[in-house]
Amino acid sequence: MACVKSQQCSVWVGTETGILKGVCVSRKQVYNFCEMRSLTRDEEICTITWGDEHETEVLIGSVNGRVKTFSTEKGIFTESRECADLTHGRFTGIAVTDRSLITCVESGLLKVWPEAGKETVEINVGGGVCRMKQNQSEHHRVATGGKENPLKVWDLQRPDTPIFIAKNVANDWLDLRVPVWVRDIAFLTHSNKIITCTGHHQVRVYDPSCQRRPVLESKFGEVPLTALSVPSGENSVVVGNTHGQIAILDLRKGLVRGCMKGVAGSVRGLQCHPSLPLVASCGLDRFLRIHNLQDRTIMHKVYMKSRLNCVLLSSKDLQQCVTDEDKQLEEIKTEVDEVWDAMETVTEKSNKRAAQDEQEVQEVTEKDKKKNKRTKE
Amino acid sequence: MDFVEVPVSEDASCGNTKVKKQKNGKKRREKKTENIPEEPQTAEPTDSSLPPTFSISDIKNKQRRHLMFMKLKQEKRKQKLQLRKKRKQEREALGDKAPPKEVPKTIENQRIYDETTVDPEDEEVAFDEGTDEFSAYFNKLVNPKVLITTSDRPRGRTVRFCEQLATVIPNAHVYYRKGLALKRIIPQCVSRDFTYLMVINEDRKVPNGLVLCHLPDGPTAHFKVSSVRLRKEMKRKGKDPTDHYPEIILNNFTTRLGHSIGRMFAALFPQEPQFVGRQVATFHNQRDFIFFRFHRYIFRNEKKVGIQELGPRFTLKLRSLQKGTFDSKFGEYEWVHKRHEMDSSRRKFHL
Incomplete structure (x- = not known):
């Protein structure tokens, strides 16, 4: 049964209690993929990502330093490996290249785990890392950033030096240094730019081919921004903050296009659908919400019982996953219809009634006509 | 004093006319009912000077308006009391068979269901x-x-x-x-x-x-x-x-x-x-x-x-x-x- 369930799910959510949750949006059902008895707090899920391109595997990084592989086809955890110590802090990002796994932890230790046998590559990207993200078009490039740790882009084929280090913005009007605190990063694949959002409520766009300082900076709200995601089209960005405000910012001038309503607590995870105008958000208020990006209405809202840390959307249509099941249901329905067709119908009484009704209706219409005539006169 | 009295009398007359008008209106309405409700649409535009329904707020004299309003209130209260008495009597007459009392609607018991309500067995x-x-x-x-x-x-x-x-x-x-x-x-x-x-x-x-x-x-x-x-x-x-x-x-x-x-x-x-x-x-x-x-x-x-x-x-x-x-x-x-x-x-x- 489990495998049927997991195939239906189109949204995956990692929780603070260590449960991986799959949500079947069209049926409004939530499935827990976990042993409920063996729950512990140190299995809290920090990051979640797809394990392969066909989206049959989900990779989960938990607080205790294990990376687990969950198969969406089988509906079970297939693999689990130790990738970090507790002393290094939580996972800030995991990613997959052709054959190897990339992990990054808070202390700044970025590791590349090739498949069996080969030695791991270790890079120290600097302490206080808040996020590591992979470039979706060039898988061997990753970006890191964190508290007092500026945005850096690494080429994993040449791991010695970063290929891009962001330069801090100019001092402020009191000639004081502006603090650095990158909270989330995203690559713009079309224009080769990088977007970051910071703990000091700035959204910055970097263009590595042009200069080291941001080419665009805009501010949203007054509290730290925690997550960001770029919708398809890449001319806007969705950001969320610790007060539960989600906004769409335009990337041409950095202005707010609109805000999403209905979020009560800090946003921890944001993801836009790769093709549809949808954005999924989750956070400390224990709700998964799916908003429409065009009219900003809330489309789905699911209560998940635990605080949520990260969200993962599948690239297929949210409703599509159920069609197979529906087909089966339809077949059953047609059978039922046949039974009904085979039955004889009892018509007499109902006919009489129907006739009466018709008469009444006629009378009424005649009256109406009269009225209309009078009014015309 | 004259100065004060005159407007009062005017107002009073005004009020009277209003009442009369209202009566007229009633009569007319009765007529209309005789004519079978076929021509309310045609009748209305001609009577537009008269309000179709009489309401107390249309009375322009403040004292009179107040009086009428008090009367209306009293009437309503009386009706309510009567209704209550009647219900009580019915209830007593039925004895044990009386239907259970209706629970008054409050915004607490009409509360919108909250899906986060904790189930103790969860x-x-x-x-x-x-x-x-x-x-x-x-x-x-x-x-x-x-x-x-x-x-x-x-x-x-x-x-x-x-x-x-x-x-x-x-x-x-x-x-x-x-x-x-x-x-x-x-x-x-x-x-x-x-x-x-x-x-x-x-x-x-x-x-x-x-x-x-x-x-x-x-x-x-x-x-x-x-x-x-x-x-x-x-x-x-x-x-x-x-x-x-x-x-x-x-x-x-x-x-x-x-x-x-x-x-x-x-x-x-x-x-x-x-x-x-x-x-x-x-x-x-x-x-x-x-x-x-x-x-x-x-x-x-x-x-x-x-x-x-x-x-x-x-x-x-x-x-x-x-x-x-x-x-x-x-x-x-x-x-x-x-x-x-x-x-x-x-x-x-x-x-």
Whole structure:
């Protein structure tokens, strides 16, 4: 049964209690993929990502330093490996290249785990890392950033030096240094730019081919921004903050296009659908919400019982996953219809009634006509 | 006098004409009914000077309007009484067979269903609550120790309010703020084994806010405080409370957020109450307002209980719940009250 369930799910959510949750949006059902008895707090899920391109595997990084592989086809955890110590802090990002796994932890230790046998590559990207993200078009490039740790882009084929280090913005009007605190990063694949959002409520766009300082900076709200995601089209960005405000910012001038309503607590995870105008958000208020990006209405809202840390959307249509099941249901329905067709119908009484009704209706219409005539006169 | 009288008479005549007109209108309407309701549409435009229905607010004379209104009110009241009497009689006539009384509609029992309402058998929520920040207290590993302080330079009632709170909460210490920053107080509190930091904010000598911060690692709740009544201002209050640990009552904390808040209040007081003191502290949640009362009770006989309020009393309303210790700038909020988004329905409650 489990495998049927997991195939239906189109949204995956990692929780603070260590449960991986799959949500079947069209049926409004939530499935827990976990042993409920063996729950512990140190299995809290920090990051979640797809394990392969066909989206049959989900990779989960938990607080205790294990990376687990969950198969969406089988509906079970297939693999689990130790990738970090507790002393290094939580996972800030995991990613997959052709054959190897990339992990990054808070202390700044970025590791590349090739498949069996080969030695791991270790890079120290600097302490206080808040996020590591992979470039979706060039898988061997990753970006890191964190508290007092500026945005850096690494080429994993040449791991010695970063290929891009962001330069801090100019001092402020009191000639004081502006603090650095990158909270989330995203690559713009079309224009080769990088977007970051910071703990000091700035959204910055970097263009590595042009200069080291941001080419665009805009501010949203007054509290730290925690997550960001770029919708398809890449001319806007969705950001969320610790007060539960989600906004769409335009990337041409950095202005707010609109805000999403209905979020009560800090946003921890944001993801836009790769093709549809949808954005999924989750956070400390224990709700998964799916908003429409065009009219900003809330489309789905699911209560998940635990605080949520990260969200993962599948690239297929949210409703599509159920069609197979529906087909089966339809077949059953047609059978039922046949039974009904085979039955004889009892018509007499109902006919009489129907006739009466018709008469009444006629009378009424005649009256109406009269009225209309009078009014015309 | 003439000057006054004339307009009155005019007005009176005016009123009369109105009444007449109204009568005319009635007659006309009767006529219309004779004609069978076929031509209301044609009739209306000709009679547009007359209001189709008579309403009291159309009377221009104020005295007369008032009079008519009183009459109308009386009539309505009479009708209502009659109806009630009739119903009562029917009820008595039917005796036992009478249908059960209708429950009046209130905004509480018409409450919009909240999907976060906690099911006591839910494994996941039980696990979540069993391992949260208060689990140490509920597993009887720590004893609560509370530090009460105020915003800087408290005046008037706030000081007394703090003192009285300290008599309600056992093991509470009131400290003068001395202009210290909360972020610097918190580490000191943690090192001295305090489990709660309570900050009362005042505005123009009136306590209006309460920050309740659980230590060592949160959460922090921010409440609005209103209708504070100190012991001195209360009628029929009992003698001053004793040092015994009170019992606590938490009412109506049903949703997931409500549970967290309820647990927060529970962890303020020591786990095992001393029943000798016969004192009870109540946190009653109604329509998202939390009412605090402090009573002493006595069992007079097997059926009767006497209670005596000891005070203080106050009302709290949750503004936000923040994860971690107090950090209003960089802290992550678990729940923030957003008035225009959340208070769209009067029947929606969050606690």
